[in-house]
Amino acid sequence: MSTLPRALFALLITLGAGTASAQPLFTDAFPAEEFRARRARLMERIGDGAALLAGAAEYPAYVRFRQNNHVFYLTGVEVPRAIVLVDGRTKTTTLFLLPQNERSERSEGPVLVPG
Secondary structure (H helix, E strand, O other): OOOEEEEEEEEOHHHHOOOOHHOOOOOOOOOOOHHHHHHHHHHHOOOEEEEEEEOOOOOOOOOOOOOHHHHHHHHHHHOOOOOOEEEEOOOEEEEEOOOOOOHHHHHOOOOOOOO
């Protein structure tokens, strides 16, 4: 098993509580209620199903990161390799993030991380 799947399961952040909006790299272009409403509309459409969306990966060269349109539309999260699970049955949204990398943060700035 590669380190990426293990790292993604390091911690889950539930977006329904709205705690992610206080973290760096979460857009302030729209209020948190807007993203909640978007996810609620998706949950209505998928019924008892689930949607799993993979965020964009980092670019190989130093280029400003741009999140996958679907992940950004539902969450506003602008972090590489974020994974979003929208569960229509339980009406919850879970965000999977990579663990904190202090070395990377020293050179590139703070990143939204688990916890």
